[in-house]
Amino acid sequence: MLDMLEKSTVWQDLQKIRAEAPLVHNITNYVVMNTTANALLVIGASPVMAHAPEEVEEMANLAKALVINIGTLSAAWIDSMMKAGRAARLKGIPIVLDPVGSGATRFRTETAQSLLRTAPPSIIRGNASEIRSLVLADQRTKGVDSVHSSEETIEEAQALSRIVGCVVSVSGRTDLVVDGIRTIRVMNGHPLMSRVTGMGCTATVLTAAFAAVNPSFLEAAANAMALMGIAGEMAAEHSLGPASFETCFLDALYSLQESDIRCRLRMEIA
Amino acid sequence: MLDMLEKSTVWQDLQKIRAEAPLVHNITNYVVMNTTANALLVIGASPVMAHAPEEVEEMANLAKALVINIGTLSAAWIDSMMKAGRAARLKGIPIVLDPVGSGATRFRTETAQSLLRTAPPSIIRGNASEIRSLVLADQRTKGVDSVHSSEETIEEAQALSRIVGCVVSVSGRTDLVVDGIRTIRVMNGHPLMSRVTGMGCTATVLTAAFAAVNPSFLEAAANAMALMGIAGEMAAEHSLGPASFETCFLDALYSLQESDIRCRLRMEIA
Amino acid sequence: MLDMLEKSTVWQDLQKIRAEAPLVHNITNYVVMNTTANALLVIGASPVMAHAPEEVEEMANLAKALVINIGTLSAAWIDSMMKAGRAARLKGIPIVLDPVGSGATRFRTETAQSLLRTAPPSIIRGNASEIRSLVLADQRTKGVDSVHSSEETIEEAQALSRIVGCVVSVSGRTDLVVDGIRTIRVMNGHPLMSRVTGMGCTATVLTAAFAAVNPSFLEAAANAMALMGIAGEMAAEHSLGPASFETCFLDALYSLQESDIRCRLRMEIA
Numbered sequence: 066m067l068d069m070l071e072k073s074t075v076w077q078d079l080q081k082i083r084a085e086a087p088l089v090h091n092i093t094n095y096v097v098m099n100t101t102a103n104a105l106l107v108i109g110a111s112p113v114m115a116h117a118p119e120e121v122e123e124m125a126n127l128a129k130a131l132v133i134n135i136g137t138l139s140a141a142w143i144d145s146m147m148k149a150g151r152a153a154r155l156k157g158i159p160i161v162l163d164p165v166g167s168g169a170t171r172f173r174t175e176t177a178q179s180l181l182r183t184a185p186p187s188i189i190r191g192n193a194s195e196i197r198s199l200v201l202a203d204q205r206t207k208g209v210d211s212v213h214s215s216e217e218t219i220e221e222a223q224a225l226s227r228i229v230g231c232v233v234s235v236s237g238r239t240d241l242v243v244d245g246i247r248t249i250r251v252m253n254g255h256p257l258m259s260r261v262t263g264m265g266c267t268a269t270v271l272t273a274a275f276a277a278v279n280p281s282f283l284e285a286a287a288n289a290m291a292l293m294g295i296a297g298e299m300a301a302e303h304s305l306g307p308a309s310f311e312t313c314f315l316d317a318l319y320s321l322q323e324s325d326i327r328c329r330l331r332m333e334i335a
Numbered sequence: 336m337l338d339m340l341e342k343s344t345v346w347q348d349l350q351k352i353r354a355e356a357p358l359v360h361n362i363t364n365y366v367v368m369n370t371t372a373n374a375l376l377v378i379g380a381s382p383v384m385a386h387a388p389e390e391v392e393e394m395a396n397l398a399k400a401l402v403i404n405i406g407t408l409s410a411a412w413i414d415s416m417m418k419a420g421r422a423a424r425l426k427g428i429p430i431v432l433d434p435v436g437s438g439a440t441r442f443r444t445e446t447a448q449s450l451l452r453t454a455p456p457s458i459i460r461g462n463a464s465e466i467r468s469l470v471l472a473d474q475r476t477k478g479v480d481s482v483h484s485s486e487e488t489i490e491e492a493q494a495l496s497r498i499v500g501c502v503v504s505v506s507g508r509t510d511l512v513v514d515g516i517r518t519i520r521v522m523n524g525h526p527l528m529s530r531v532t533g534m535g536c537t538a539t540v541l542t543a544a545f546a547a548v549n550p551s552f553l554e555a556a557a558n559a560m561a562l563m564g565i566a567g568e569m570a571a572e573h574s575l576g577p578a579s580f581e582t583c584f585l586d587a588l589y590s591l592q593e594s595d596i597r598c599r600l601r602m603e604i605a
Numbered sequence: 606m607l608d609m610l611e612k613s614t615v616w617q618d619l620q621k622i623r624a625e626a627p628l629v630h631n632i633t634n635y636v637v638m639n640t641t642a643n644a645l646l647v648i649g650a651s652p653v654m655a656h657a658p659e660e661v662e663e664m665a666n667l668a669k670a671l672v673i674n675i676g677t678l679s680a681a682w683i684d685s686m687m688k689a690g691r692a693a694r695l696k697g698i699p700i701v702l703d704p705v706g707s708g709a710t711r712f713r714t715e716t717a718q719s720l721l722r723t724a725p726p727s728i729i730r731g732n733a734s735e736i737r738s739l740v741l742a743d744q745r746t747k748g749v750d751s752v753h754s755s756e757e758t759i760e761e762a763q764a765l766s767r768i769v770g771c772v773v774s775v776s777g778r779t780d781l782v783v784d785g786i787r788t789i790r791v792m793n794g795h796p797l798m799s800r801v802t803g804m805g806c807t808a809t810v811l812t813a814a815f816a817a818v819n820p821s822f823l824e825a826a827a828n829a830m831a832l833m834g835i836a837g838e839m840a841a842e843h844s845l846g847p848a849s850f851e852t853c854f855l856d857a858l859y860s861l862q863e864s865d866i867r868c869r870l871r872m873e874i875a
Contacts, residue, residue, distance in 0.1 A: 124710055306590050
C-alpha cells in the first residue's frame with residue numbers, strides 16, 4: 066500500500082480545469098441539473114445540459130467529456146443517451162455513467178446494463194448498491210440510497226471494471242476506485258454529504274471534469290472523489306445543517322487551494 | 336376546542352421518520368424536485384423521484400408513501416400518476432395529492448379531479464384556491480398562488496373530504512386540516528414562507544413522510560404542517576431574506592428538537 | 606451620451622412589481638426553473654411554470670408577461686412555445702425570448718430563429734454569442750457560455766432589433782440594450798455572476814417582470830439589467846463564493862431600497 070500524497074495530481078488537475086474550462090455535456094436527471102451545473106461552474110468547468118435527440122450528437126462533439134445519469138429516466142431520453150454516447154466514443158472523449166437507482170427497478174437496471182454495451186463508459190460512478198446491481202442478478206436496492214458499503218463491494222467493482230473495461234468508482238464512507246488492477250481508496254468526506262440530494266451526481270460531474278483534463282481515468286476518478294471529500298470536510302466546519310453545508314461545500318470547491326489538499330488528502334493505492 | 340399540545344404526536348412521528356427513513360416515492364414537478372428531495376432528506380426520510388410508466392408501479396411498491404404533484408403537468412405524466420396511484424392503493428400505502436394550479440387551467444382542474452377518482456388520495460394538500468377548484472364549478476385562481484384564505488374555504492374542504500373520503504389539508508396563514516368530522520388548525524408559520532418557491536410542495540412531501548409513520552392521516556397531515564410552521568419560525572429569526580430563509584428552514588428541519596416543538600406548537604382541534 | 610440617473614425608472618418599476626405582483630408565465634429550462642421562480646418571487650412578481658400544449662394558451666391568457674427560454678429544448682416543447690407565444694401576442698402581453706445556447710447546435714439556432722417568426726418577441730435577452738447566432742450565418746458558440754463580448758456585438762444587436770422589430774438586451778461585463786435607435790449601457794454587475802448557473806435566465810425573467818409594468822420595453826429591459834447588477838454588487842460584498850453569492854443575491858433583490866439604486870446605478874443612454 067502506497068501513500069499517494071507525494072505524487073497526487075489533484076491540484077494539478079484542478080488547475081487545468083480552472084485554466085481550460087472544459088465543456089462538460091450532461092444528460093442527467095431533473096433533480097440535480099441545477100446543483101451539478103453549479104458544481105461544474107465553481108470548479109471552473111463549463112456545463113451544458115442537452116437531451117434532445119436532434120442535438121445531443123452535435124453537443125457531445127463540442128464537449129470534452131460526457132455525463133450520462135439515469136436518475137429520472139424515461140424512454141425518450143434513453144435514445145439520446147445512446148446517441149450521445151456513440152458520438153462521444155467516436156470523438157474519443159470520456160463518458161462517465163451514473164447508474165442512479167439501478168437495482169431499484171428493472172427499467173433502471175436494464176437501461177444501465179444496456180448503456181454499458183451500447184456506449185461503454187470510461188468511468189462508472191455509483192453507490193455500492195448500484196454497482197452491485199450491474200454485476201449481480203436480482204440485486205436490489207432501496208430507492209436511490211445504498212444498502213451496502215463500498216468495502217463490501219470491492220469484488221463486484223473489480224469484476225465490473227474487467228467486464229466493461231473501464232474504471233469503477235464506488236462512493237461510500239471510503240470511496241473505492243478500481244481499474245481491474247489497482248485499487249485507490251479515498252477516505253475524505255463527511256456524514257452530512259449523505260443528507261444533501263445530488264451529492265453522488267455531483268461526484269459524477271466532477272469525475273467527468275477531471276477526466277476531461279487527465280488521461281488516466283483511474284487518477285481522474287480518484288482525484289474527483291478526493292476533491293469532493295476535502296470540500297465536504299471544509300464545508301462541515303462552517304455548517305449548521307445540510308442546507309448551509311451545501312452552500313459552504315460549493316464555496317469551498319470554488320476557493321480551494323493547494324494547501325487544503327496537502328493538509329487533508331487521505332488517499333491510498335493498493 | 337381542545338389544545339393539542341399535551342397529546343401532540345409531532346415529535347413522536349419525527350423520531351419515527353428519523354429512525355425508519357421511510358422511502359417516499361415522488362411524481363412531482365420540475366420546479367421543486369431538488370427542494371423537496373432535500374426536505375425529505377433533512378427530516379430523515381429517503382426520497383426517490385421516478386415518473387416513467389415502465390417503473391412507477393415497481394417504485395411505488397418499494398415505497399412507504401406516494402406523492403402526486405401536478406405542478407408542471409403534461410399528458411405523458413398523467414398516465415404514470417394513475418399507474419403509481421393504483422399500485423399504491425393495492426399495496427395500501429398512503430397517497431398524498433398536491434393539486435398545484437388546479438383552478439388556473441382546465442387541464443389541471445380536470446386532471447386533479449380525475450386523479451381523485453382513479454387513485455383516491457389519503458390526503459389532499461393544497462392552498463385555498465386549489466381546494467376550492469376541486470369542489471366548486473368555475474372556481475378560478477391566479478397561476479399557482481391562492482386568492483382565498485384557508486378560513487374562507489373550510490366548508491369546501493369539509494365537503495371535499497366527505498366526497499373523496501380523505502383528509503384535506505389547506506395551507507394558509509392558519510393551516511386547516513379536516514377529515515369530515517374534526518378540524519385541526521395550525522397557527523405556526525411565517526410570512527417569508529410565501530416568498531420561497533416550493534414551500535407548499537415541501538409541505539406535501541413532509542405530509543407524506545408523516546403519513547408513512549402515522550396511521551392517523553388527520554394527525555399526520557396536521558403534524559407535517561406544524562413541523563413546517565415551527566421550522567419556518569425558527570428560520571425567520573436568522574434570515575436576511577427569502578434565500579437565506581430557505582437555507583435556515585432546511586437546517587432547522589434537520590436539527591429540530593423536542594423542546595422546539597414544545598415551545599412553539601400552536602395547534603387546535605375542533 | 607446622457608446620464609440616466611435623474612430620470613431612471615428602476616425604482617418606480619420595482620415598486621409597481623411589488624404592488625401589482627404581475628403573473629409571469631414561464632416556458633423555460635429544467636436547470637433554472639427553481640432559481641427563476643425564486644427570483645420572480647423575491648422581487649414581488651408571481652411566477653408560474655407551465656409547458657403542456659393543453660394549457661399554455663390558457664395560462665398565457667392569465668399572465669401579464671410570457672418568458673420563452675430554450676435552455677433544455679426538446680421538440681415537444683417547441684409546439685407549446687409557439688402556442689403560448691401566439692396567445693401572448695393576441696392578448697397583447699410582452700414576450701421575452703432567451704435563446705439559450707443558440708449557435709451551439711443547429712437545433713437551437715433554428716428553433717430560436719423560428720420563434721422570432723412565429724411568435725415575435727418584445728425583447729430578446731441573451732449573451733453576445735447567442736445574439737450573434739441569430740443574425741450571422743455559421744456563428745458558433747461554446748455550449749451556453751459566450752465567446753464574445755457585448756461591445757463586439759453592438760452592430761449585430763442593432764441589426765437584430767431592426768429585423769425583428771423588438772428590443773435586444775445583450776448581457777456581458779457591460780450590458781447593452783438596443784431598440785434600433787437608442788443604445789443603453791448598464792455597467793453594474795460583478796464577476797461572481799458568471800460562476801452561478803442561471804444568472805442569464807434570471808435576467809430574462811426579471812426583464813419580463815419589468816416589461817409587465819413598464820410599456821417602454823427598452824426601459825424595462827435596461828432596468829432589469831440594472832437591478833440584476835446592483836443586487837449582484839450588494840451580494841458580492843457579503844459572499845464567500847458563488848453559492849453564498851446566490852443566496853445573498855436573492856436576499857438583496859428582496860430587500861433592495863431606493864437608496865441602493867441611487868448610490869449604485871451606472872446606466873448610460875446613447
